[in-house]
Amino acid sequence: MSEQTATNLTQDLVVNGVNVTQLIDTVGLIKENADIADFKFRATNKWINGGHNRSEINEYHGALQEMSRDEAFVMDNDEPPVLLGQDNGANPVEYVLHALAGCMTTTMVYKAALLGIKLEEVESELEGDLDLRGFLEMSDDVRNGYKNIRVNFKVKAEGAPERLKQLEKLCMGSPVFDIVTNPVPVTITVNEK
């Protein structure tokens, strides 16, 4: 495996840490068989107490096979004391900001790599407005989730500032940006344990 990686690195085009050769090869394979593009991501979660619960993330389906990591990623949700928790972890709406930041960044980095745009630094600050009256069912006019989210990037890139508008457009191709800005159908079952 390490030998193969070393071989790849000497032969393949790598921009922004992204193996562009492999990315283009993937597109070619998907053109021949669209099923390669079907991914299923998964999480399991267990309630611990109050606002504290823990997820494990490992297996997923992609590229026609079941895949797994050596070890599961483990992450905790909790609430701060003002929301009746004990700060054992970030809270779920904060994790949404993490996911959004990361996905928009990765999308910018990958798509810039495909276009040959070299990035040196990408940083972002996110802020979301949430009115607790939604969750507490105190007003029909207030939604439960974020009313809006602001994402502010600072980028050091070859050819900036002319590139900035282009990079802004690129990062809007992010899967989590789509999930947050557009409706995703969610089906729920609750069974007895």
Next chain:
Amino acid sequence: MSEQTATNLTQDLVVNGVNVTQLIDTVGLIKENADIADFKFRATNKWINGGHNRSEINEYHGALQEMSRDEAFVMDNDEPPVLLGQDNGANPVEYVLHALAGCMTTTMVYKAALLGIKLEEVESELEGDLDLRGFLEMSDDVRNGYKNIRVNFKVKAEGAPERLKQLEKLCMGSPVFDIVTNPVPVTITVNEK
């Protein structure tokens, strides 16, 4: 602080690890001053390399003040090798499942506590379908994010199975459920660093 907590525990009604007395008090305070309900959650993120980036989450605004934890929560996004990463962390769309699982669980737990429904165990399994052709701009008919998400809960609760439909309805009041199933406006700026 610990003395106050101890006093609270002897006087307050606590169900499912949730201080119901404090929750009801919070609702009363918000009725008098809606600004108490205005929360702003935040994240900062830095790109590391390729699909690897890192968020820090700490400060937030809520209950009329700026709040912070003793230490920031730090979390990494990466992609698996099949998506050109190195598995330094779960990927952003997997974090969305973690956030959704945690938020629906916490919402079920808090709202059940308010109704006096005692829960013993709550577990969930989530799966989301994502077609990579969206991200790769290979088809206009394929969205970038999840096509759909399935959330399957197993609950051990007082009075189940009669309660299961009620619990299903309760967890749909989750802020992240709202964020995922309905559009959230996101504004983006990209400036030079």
